[in-house]
Amino acid sequence: MVEGLLYLTAALGATAFLLALGRFIRGPSAADRVAAFDVLTIISITGIVLAALAEGRGIYLDVALVYALLSFLGVITVAHYLERSV
Amino acid sequence: MTEIALATGFLLILIGLYGALTNRNLLRMIVAFSVANTGVNLVLVGVGYLRGRAAPILDATLPAAEAPARIIDPLPQALVLTAIVIGVGTTALMLAYAYRLYLTRGTLDISRLRELKW
Amino acid sequence: MIRRATVLLLLLGLGGVFSALLFGYTPDDELNRTAAYYAGQTVRDTGAANIVTAIIVTYRGLDTLGEVTVLFLSAAIVGLVLAHGARAGGARRRPIPPGELLETGSRLLTPLILLLGVHIFVNGHLTPGGGFQGGAILASATLLLLLANPMRRFSHRLIRLLESLSGLLFVLIGLLGLLLAGGFLDNRILPLGTLGELTSAGAIPLIYSLIGLKVGAEFSSMLAALAETQEP
Amino acid sequence: MTALLDLLGAALLAAGSAFLMFGALGLLRMPDIYNRLQAGTKATTLGTLLVLAGAACLRPEWWPKLLLIGLFLLFTNPLSSQVLARAAHRTGAPRSPLTRIDQLEERGGGGS
Amino acid sequence: MTRKARDLAVLFATLMLFWLLLGGGFAADSLLVGALAALLIALLFHDGLSFFTELRPTPRALAAGVFYYGYFFRELLRSNLRMAAIVLSPALPISPGIVRVRTRLKSRMGRLMLANSITLTPGTLTVEIDGEWLYVHCVTLEPGDTEAATAAIATGFERYLEVMYG
Amino acid sequence: MSALLPAMGLLLSAAMLVAALMAVRGRRSLPISILAAGLVSLLASVQFLLLAAPDVAMTEAAIGSGLTTFLFFFILARVRHD
Numbered sequence: 001m002v003e004g005l006l007y008l009t010a011a012l013g014a015t016a017f018l019l020a021l022g023r024f025i026r027g028p029s030a031a032d033r034v035a036a037f038d039v040l041t042i043i044s045i046t047g048i049v050l051a052a053l054a055e056g057r058g059i060y061l062d063v064a065l066v067y068a069l070l071s072f073l074g075v076i077t078v079a080h081y082l083e084r085s086v
Numbered sequence: 087m088t089e090i091a092l093a094t095g096f097l098l099i100l101i102g103l104y105g106a107l108t109n110r111n112l113l114r115m116i117v118a119f120s121v122a123n124t125g126v127n128l129v130l131v132g133v134g135y136l137r138g139r140a141a142p143i144l145d146a147t148l149p150a151a152e153a154p155a156r157i158i159d160p161l162p163q164a165l166v167l168t169a170i171v172i173g174v175g176t177t178a179l180m181l182a183y184a185y186r187l188y189l190t191r192g193t194l195d196i197s198r199l200r201e202l203k204w
Numbered sequence: 205m206i207r208r209a210t211v212l213l214l215l216l217g218l219g220g221v222f223s224a225l226l227f228g229y230t231p232d233d234e235l236n237r238t239a240a241y242y243a244g245q246t247v248r249d250t251g252a253a254n255i256v257t258a259i260i261v262t263y264r265g266l267d268t269l270g271e272v273t274v275l276f277l278s279a280a281i282v283g284l285v286l287a288h289g290a291r292a293g294g295a296r297r298r299p300i301p302p303g304e305l306l307e308t309g310s311r312l313l314t315p316l317i318l319l320l321g322v323h324i325f326v327n328g329h330l331t332p333g334g335g336f337q338g339g340a341i342l343a344s345a346t347l348l349l350l351l352a353n354p355m356r357r358f359s360h361r362l363i364r365l366l367e368s369l370s371g372l373l374f375v376l377i378g379l380l381g382l383l384l385a386g387g388f389l390d391n392r393i394l395p396l397g398t399l400g401e402l403t404s405a406g407a408i409p410l411i412y413s414l415i416g417l418k419v420g421a422e423f424s425s426m427l428a429a430l431a432e433t434q435e436p
Numbered sequence: 437m438t439a440l441l442d443l444l445g446a447a448l449l450a451a452g453s454a455f456l457m458f459g460a461l462g463l464l465r466m467p468d469i470y471n472r473l474q475a476g477t478k479a480t481t482l483g484t485l486l487v488l489a490g491a492a493c494l495r496p497e498w499w500p501k502l503l504l505i506g507l508f509l510l511f512t513n514p515l516s517s518q519v520l521a522r523a524a525h526r527t528g529a530p531r532s533p534l535t536r537i538d539q540l541e542e543r544g545g546g547g548s
Numbered sequence: 549m550t551r552k553a554r555d556l557a558v559l560f561a562t563l564m565l566f567w568l569l570l571g572g573g574f575a576a577d578s579l580l581v582g583a584l585a586a587l588l589i590a591l592l593f594h595d596g597l598s599f600f601t602e603l604r605p606t607p608r609a610l611a612a613g614v615f616y617y618g619y620f621f622r623e624l625l626r627s628n629l630r631m632a633a634i635v636l637s638p639a640l641p642i643s644p645g646i647v648r649v650r651t652r653l654k655s656r657m658g659r660l661m662l663a664n665s666i667t668l669t670p671g672t673l674t675v676e677i678d679g680e681w682l683y684v685h686c687v688t689l690e691p692g693d694t695e696a697a698t699a700a701i702a703t704g705f706e707r708y709l710e711v712m713y714g
Numbered sequence: 715m716s717a718l719l720p721a722m723g724l725l726l727s728a729a730m731l732v733a734a735l736m737a738v739r740g741r742r743s744l745p746i747s748i749l750a751a752g753l754v755s756l757l758a759s760v761q762f763l764l765l766a767a768p769d770v771a772m773t774e775a776a777i778g779s780g781l782t783t784f785l786f787f788f789i790l791a792r793v794r795h796d
Contacts, residue, residue: 105738
């Protein structure tokens with residue numbers, strides 16, 4: 001039961017990943033791509049948590065923390081760039 | 087896993103080199119280089135991976151006595167860590183030079199820079 | 205056209221080599237001799253739980269010194285190139301106000317990001333991470349401050365002081381290792397402690413913290429130099 | 437007891453990634469950048485929080501770090517989408533033809 | 549205690565809490581290193597804010613904080629269910645628009661929290677904040693009287709945040 | 715759980731290749747190239763984690779994906795009128 005639910009989680013996460021990747025590829029503007037980039041980063045955090053559960057190592061969570069930071073800073077950087085490119 | 091990583095890494099190197107050699111815009115070339123750089127790192131880490139083994143960090147679940155039988159090769163990881171840091175240094179240098187070139191020549195198109203033609 | 209054909213031919217050749225490597229690759233079941241040495245001896249030699257850290261700071265410490273030097277050089281050259289390349293005069297655009305939300309948010313988050321960076325390099329011998337990652341996160345805090353207020357200026361003297369001081373201490377600890385223990389950058393100048401505690405692994409946390417501060421200062425100075433060049 | 441907690445954790449994980457999926461679907465289907473950000477931010481925040489809660493149920497000893505990631509996301513995620521929406525509005529990102537009213541436009545452009 | 553010293557102490561305490569959550573534990577050495585780092589950072593960023601900086605130290609504010617989070621999570625869940633319903637329906641029933649909403653909050657933290665909460669709750673996203681006006685993007689804007697409808701966006705959270713931060 | 719990680723690895727690999735192609739194709743605008751390169755780096759970082767190298771994963775996330783992308787955008791803002 002638990003195992004099955006974990007597989008379901010992975011499958012749903014993979015679907016989410018592909019959908020967000022679709023938005024990243026289709027665009028059309030850079031802002032849309034950044035939004036997709038943000039969502040992809042957040043989905044990757046879920047991936048990291050799943051990997052940590054599968055391997056049973058809590059130390060992987062440090063990397064997830066860095067990811068949360070990264071998604072924020074990346075979006076802010078690109079927004080800053082976009083605002084000045086009018 | 088190793089095979090996946092190796093194949094992806096090799097393909098990334100090829101894609102990156104293709105981009106670096108066929109694009110004319112300097113910034114695009116640098117982007118392509120950074121893609122190739124990622125590919126090389128992926129290949130190196132992939133070579134160090136052993137199936138069914140854990141990360142080389144000891145904790146409560148991985149006591150020191152069991153380490154040789156249970157961890158993967160730590161050496162490529164240390165190497166790649168260094169490579170990534172140096173990679174960002176070289177990228178920053180390339181970018182600074184590209185900016186300087188843009189200021190003096192007013193262009194980033196390498197086909198318009200005679201001295202660099204090959 | 206000829207150029208493109210040459211490129212494709214070159215890539216095709218390279219692809220051949222790569223596929224030969226890929227299909228000829230047989231995964232090992234055992235660690236090779238070097239890796240087995242590191243896996244078996246690290247705890248006895250250095251007391252560090254993170255073997256990658258032990259390799260970087262102690263076994264290959266001299267390489268890391270070189271790496272930090274290369275990074276320092278590249279930061280210095282970036283600063284130099286940009287300082288001389290700064291556009292003289294020119295109509296400066298009206299600075300766009302950064303927005304209240306981002307400003308408040310950056311004031312809220314910067315201390316936390318800095319503390320995260322410190323945590324990452326202080327615990328480099330126990331958890332993933334270390335000086336380079338922690339330094340990059342410190343620089344990210346600088347970046348956040350710069351983005352929230354592009355007009356902000358950082359004290360170059362403070363950054364340079366931090367950088368040279370940590371570099372100097374790093375070399376000094378290395379020399380102490382030569383005097384008191386087995387060799388340059390030997391970490392056994394301090395007691396090894398028990399595995400898994402913060403104050404263990406001899407001088408490794410100290411050295412990695414210094415590396416972290418130095419790398420953070422280097423990246424920060426790089427970003428500050430970039431931010432000070434005028435936008436067109 | 438532990439079995440029940442495990443089941444709860446796994447259910448939370450699945451629910452969280454279902455929300456992630458809805459968010460990504462919204463990101464793909466919505467007509468303009470603002471609506472995409474709406475779908476993206478809300479669903480990914482709740483989805484990730486649920487995933488973290490689920491992981492905390494499966495592995496209770498990890499809770500401090502999971503809580504930290506959750507708190508961090510709770511602050512950064514809406515902030516980043518606000519900043520991005522503002523930048524998009526300033527650069528005049530196209531709005532969907534369905535848009536009924538834009539009082540920010542009426543106020544007149546950028547500077548505050 | 550002056551206001552500045554109080555802010556510094558609050559920031560330091562928040563950073564220590566953060567350090568403990570990061571996994572330092574209560575070992576003496578880790579606490580010492582954490583305190584040193586937190587003190588340095590707090591001194592270096594004296595204009596740094598913390599979640600608790602402008603929080604009023606009264607029991608009523610604390611109670612409001614607890615209620616605020618309860619309300620917030622309920623709204624977050626509701627907004628997600630609504631968003632899921634919109635996304636899953638084939639017709640995509642949206643009628644978006646950007647409207648402005650007045651806020652009474654003055655403190656910086658309160659305004660940040662309000663904007664964040666609005667972003668995370670049903671069908672709304674803060675785009676710009678300018679003085680006392682918030683500009684909010686709504687996914688489904690009801691036809692008719694926008695002024696009355698939009699006033700409800702902020703008041704739900706303001707009720708608590710006003711008590712917490714003022 | 716054993717099939718989970720390789721499956722994730724395959725998915726990541728495919729996404730990385732797509733993003734890499736986006737990064738080097740000349741027809742898209744430069745910010746999009748840079749973002750795509752950032753995505754390659756980001757996904758590589760998750761891939762490193764799956765290859766049991768958390769140290770490298772963190773370095774790649776913080777330095778390779780983070781700082782490099784920021785540097786690119788900084789320079790891009792200065793050479794924009796090309």
